[in-house]
Amino acid sequence: EMFNLVAVAGAAYFVVADKK
Incomplete structure (x- = not known):
């Protein structure tokens, strides 16, 4: 879950x- 959020x-x- 955390890794997915980071991705x-x-x-x-x-x-x-x-x-930019």
């Missing part, structure tokens, strides 16, 4: 970084 957060962060 989602990482993906979201990656998208934000790419958008």
Whole structure:
């Protein structure tokens, strides 16, 4: 469960970084 949350957060962060 925790790992899944981290994976989602990482993906979201990656998208934000790419958008920036």
